[in-house]
Amino acid sequence: MKKVCYGTNLTLPTVSNNGYSGVWSPKFNPHQTTTYTFKPDISDAKPCIKTIRHTVEIKMYIDFQLEYYCKQGIAYIEAIVSQPSSQNIFEWKINEIPVNETSHLLNLSTHNNLLKDYNIIELTVTSEDGCSSTKFIEREDKGSWCTIQKGISPNGDGLNDYFDLESFGGVYLRIFNRYGIKIYENSLYTNQWWGQSTNGTLLPTGTYFYNIQTVRGETFTGWIQLINEIKN
Known part of the structure; x- marks a missing residue:
C-alpha cells in the first residue's frame, strides 16, 4: 500500500513490471483512500495476465491553530494541534528567518533580535507520515506587546481609539468609575471598549x-484615562 499526503497528485505507472501497458481505474483521487485496478490493453496482454489492484492511502495534514497571548509579561505563540504526537516536527520562522525552537510553543522574548515593528511568525508542522502544513500570524509594534495602555482618546484618528487587550488572548474585563460602580463588562473582551458604558452610552472624560482576568489565570488591576469631548 502506497501512502501520499492529502491533495497530492500521484501518477500511477501505465506500464506493468513485466512490460504490459494499460490503464488504471477509477481516476486517481488525491482526497480519499482508494483501491485502483490496472487493466492491461487487450491487444498487448496475454490471456494469463491478471488484473492488478493497488490501494493508495491518503494521509491527512496536521490541522492546527496559532494562538498569541501574554503570560507573566512574556509574549508567546502556541500551536494548538488537533492531533498531538511526539513525532510531530515543528519549524518556526520569524520574518522568514528560522529559529532554534522545536516545540509547539514559541517564546518571543528569546528572539527579540529578530522582531521588528511589523512581524510575520510562521510555523510548519510535519507529521510522522511526512505531511506538512504551514500557517502564520502577523503582529505589529513589538513595543506594545504585553503592556496595558494608560489612556484612550476615541476621536477616530487611529491612535489609542480603544482599550486594546488583544495580545492577552481574550479576557474578562470590568471597568469601574471613581465611585467603584461597574460601568462596563465583557467576558470575551479583546478591543471593544472605546469609552462607552455597557448599554452603549458614551462616558465623560x-x-x-x-x-x-485572563483565561490563563492572571489578574490585572489599574487605571485608564478616558479623554473625549464630553465635559464632566
Missing part, C-alpha cells in the same frame, strides 16, 4: 479603573 475621566479616570476609570479596570479589573482584567
Whole structure:
C-alpha cells in the first residue's frame, strides 16, 4: 500500500513490471483512500495476465491553530494541534528567518533580535507520515506587546481609539468609575471598549479603573484615562 499526503497528485505507472501497458481505474483521487485496478490493453496482454489492484492511502495534514497571548509579561505563540504526537516536527520562522525552537510553543522574548515593528511568525508542522502544513500570524509594534495602555482618546484618528487587550488572548474585563460602580463588562473582551458604558452610552472624560482576568489565570488591576469631548 502506497501512502501520499492529502491533495497530492500521484501518477500511477501505465506500464506493468513485466512490460504490459494499460490503464488504471477509477481516476486517481488525491482526497480519499482508494483501491485502483490496472487493466492491461487487450491487444498487448496475454490471456494469463491478471488484473492488478493497488490501494493508495491518503494521509491527512496536521490541522492546527496559532494562538498569541501574554503570560507573566512574556509574549508567546502556541500551536494548538488537533492531533498531538511526539513525532510531530515543528519549524518556526520569524520574518522568514528560522529559529532554534522545536516545540509547539514559541517564546518571543528569546528572539527579540529578530522582531521588528511589523512581524510575520510562521510555523510548519510535519507529521510522522511526512505531511506538512504551514500557517502564520502577523503582529505589529513589538513595543506594545504585553503592556496595558494608560489612556484612550476615541476621536477616530487611529491612535489609542480603544482599550486594546488583544495580545492577552481574550479576557474578562470590568471597568469601574471613581465611585467603584461597574460601568462596563465583557467576558470575551479583546478591543471593544472605546469609552462607552455597557448599554452603549458614551462616558465623560475621566479616570476609570479596570479589573482584567485572563483565561490563563492572571489578574490585572489599574487605571485608564478616558479623554473625549464630553465635559464632566
